Amino acid sequence: MALFDDNIQKQLKEILDQMVGDVTLLFFTHEIECQTGKDTHDFVNEIAVLNDKLNVKTYNFVNDKEKAEAYGVDKVPAIVLLDKDGQDTRMKYYGIPGGYEINSFLAGILMASGRDEQIPAELKKRIAAIDKPVHIQVFVSLGCPHCPNAVMTAHLLALENENVKADMVETSTFTHLAVRYNVSSVPKIVINEEHDFVGAQPLPHFLDVIEKA
């Protein structure tokens, strides 16, 4: 059964028409998929057919271990976005980016496609100055209206600076991580394992925490 009805398909198509260059979605899954894995698989495939610039490559987390390691994929289902040159954008989605997260997923695709991101010069300077490895995990729930903003901010940082990688982590799929990181409010942002905050804070706040980390 199709996940998206005609009306949603039409809207998704209109948005994807704004893609500038090609984007490749690397989808990592298990051989025998759990329900979320299956749903995410269908989801990725159904979105990819909506625009010629979108390509999907599916990998098996176990058999394609080297690929998974190369992109730092440590759990599945996972979606990794590559830009038009096939380069890693360091933007990842763990679990299905459904519900409100469709917005951060579409934004991620447009960003990876080379859309012009309008970032004020002062902030651009601060992002460029990040010279240590930064790993941002944004924990979300699909019914959370402000979570996509936090994911988009984290992803923008990853796209703009190659020292930064940023993951959306959908908590109902990765419940053990929600427990491990003591998540009871979303969006919860964890930076380099040790620093965390709650809420879709603006870009300068992310930078404050990163600079102090």
Add this chain to the structure above:
Amino acid sequence: MDFSLNLSSGLFANDQKFKTFEQGHVYDLIIIGGGPAGLTAAVYAMRKGLSTGLITRNVGGQVADTAGIENYLGYRYIDGSELVDKFREQVLQFSIAFESDSTVQSLTPGQPIQITLEDGRIFKARSLIIASGKQSKKLGIPGEDKLVGHGVAYCAICDAPFFVDQRVVVVGGGNSGVEAAIDLAKVARHVTLIQRRDHLTADQIVIDKLKAYENVDYLFEHIVTEIRGDQHVSSVMVQNRQTGDVHEMMTDGIFVQIGLIPNSAFAKNVLDMNEYNEIVIDESCRTSEPGIFAAGDVTTTRYKQIIIASGEGATAALSAADFLLNQPS
């Protein structure tokens, strides 16, 4: 799993003509706030041909956090985020200067009026509309700040999934409290709604929905005085307002829905405010300072409603346009 899409197509509208702020430029009008009041003011101002800038922390304001809206005419039912999208789309079709993710630090009245952002940038305008709305009020009791994100929560539609089969407390018997209790009653094992008064103040239609759940208890005329827990909320101290008796109630989470405080700190000592720090306005949305107008929830307006805030946004924009007409340019 239900992952039906909540697509915000307004985020991606490609007829958006808005541009970035110019620091040296003196705008006819700057609007602070991107909720219903600010966005409506923006549409009116752009149609009047004013050079306009809009500064907002988050587009939609409180509406973006609201699940369903059933009293904004034209829609029998609409998701808060969907209504925000429609507002945003209607505003950004104009070539308005637009600054999101930003917070205003202070105001300097005069001609032009100066608006200083937290990041130090200064914008200038001949007139100003403050539509900065309100934000959730905290309980202000021991344990609250320490346990935010560890069982203390303010957004039920966001965080209800973390309380499946658990016990939760909701504080507040108004619309937002009762709606939070409904969202939680669907998943939690047990919900206790704690209300200061002896009755709920939510709309009857919302109360009726909550009464359909059997896993909800009500504690009237009680207040929460402390939140306890080490890594996570484990209990709350609850006081009976009649007897003064305090007892401990075990719980896994507490959702605070006790109303709102105005985002008016940046205008303190500049504009007249009432005891609740709401900006005093007259029937034309004028404040105590010429050229500065205010609209929506941040003002002394009696009722805080989307439709009323929108109407006031229109009034403020028209008043600002009148003000500018009578100003030497």
